[in-house]
Amino acid sequence: MAIFKTNDEEREIPDGTRLEETAEAMGVPFGCHHGVCGACIVQVLEGMENLNPPTEAEDDFEIEADHRMMCQCTISGGTVQVDA
Template structure:
């Protein structure tokens, strides 16, 4: 089981699963859930290597550095800390 945290709260996510439900438990707001609106953009503070590769939707939106669209991510395992 992987962990998604905001530093205060933690959500458990199955290894290899999308992180949307875990993010919703932490209070991350979602809009379109298709990588088009940018509502779920977060800064990944720790564990970027534990997330799937950037999707084409993220590249098209210009998401770079430590930022990710949570609607586009899967967690490989381990722990990911986000700031939103």
């Protein structure tokens, strides 16, 4: 199991889970769900190594190195904490 944390909450989810649904349920704002709008960009405080590499959509958006789009992320295991 992996652990996903926001500033207010943490949840255990299966390894390999896409974070989109969990992050949205935990209060991260979403818009397009397709890596276009940038609404779901958050700073990753812990566990960047437990996420998939940035997608082409994220590269195109030129977001900061310690930030990720939650609609583009899958957690491989371990713990990921975001500032949200």
